[in-house]
Amino acid sequence: MSDAAPWLDDEEMTTWLAFVRVVMRLPNALDGQVRQDAGISYFEYSVLVVLEHAEDQTMRMSDLAFLCNGSLSRLSHVARRLEDGGLIRRFSCPTDGRSTLAALTDGGRELLAKAAPGHVRLVRALVFDDLTRDEMRQLGELSERILARIQA
Numbered sequence: 001m002s003d004a005a006p007w008l009d010d011e012e013m014t015t016w017l018a019f020v021r022v023v024m025r026l027p028n029a030l031d032g033q034v035r036q037d038a039g040i041s042y043f044e045y046s047v048l049v050v051l052e053h054a055e056d057q058t059m060r061m062s063d064l065a066f067l068c069n070g071s072l073s074r075l076s077h078v079a080r081r082l083e084d085g086g087l088i089r090r091f092s093c094p095t096d097g098r099s100t101l102a103a104l105t106d107g108g109r110e111l112l113a114k115a116a117p118g119h120v121r122l123v124r125a126l127v128f129d130d131l132t133r134d135e136m137r138q139l140g141e142l143s144e145r146i147l148a149r150i151q152a
Helices: 010-038 042-053 061-067 072-084 106-128 133-151
Strands: 058-060 088-092 100-104
Touching: 010 042, 010 106, 042 058, 042 061, 042 072, 042 088, 042 100, 042 106, 058 061, 061 072, 061 100, 072 088
Parallel strands: none
Antiparallel strands: 058 100, 088 100
């Protein structure tokens, strides 16, 4: 028995390379749009979106970092910029003084309202406009299956 990893067959390699190109290029395209429309990075936009959908638009920094796929250190730097810009506020957790919470401010909501229409148009143009509803569901199901294995 050999320890060498088996090569991907031609169909697997074609699929893999196409998937990698999407994973690498989509964030850059989205980043360019929010930078142009709102003057923030896509990571910063993601932080604001996650907070917008959180209960009371507030979340522990550690949970926010996980949901935004960033380290706590990276999020802390970004949160400082967002806080300096009046888009979020940070404060100690009242039930656990060791934790810091982040909350979306009115300024953050206003910026999201400014950036969201262009973001939605771009997501539709790049991802959904050329898919049928069945293909869209398949993409969602496949993405969830892959994500579950990554997070396992």
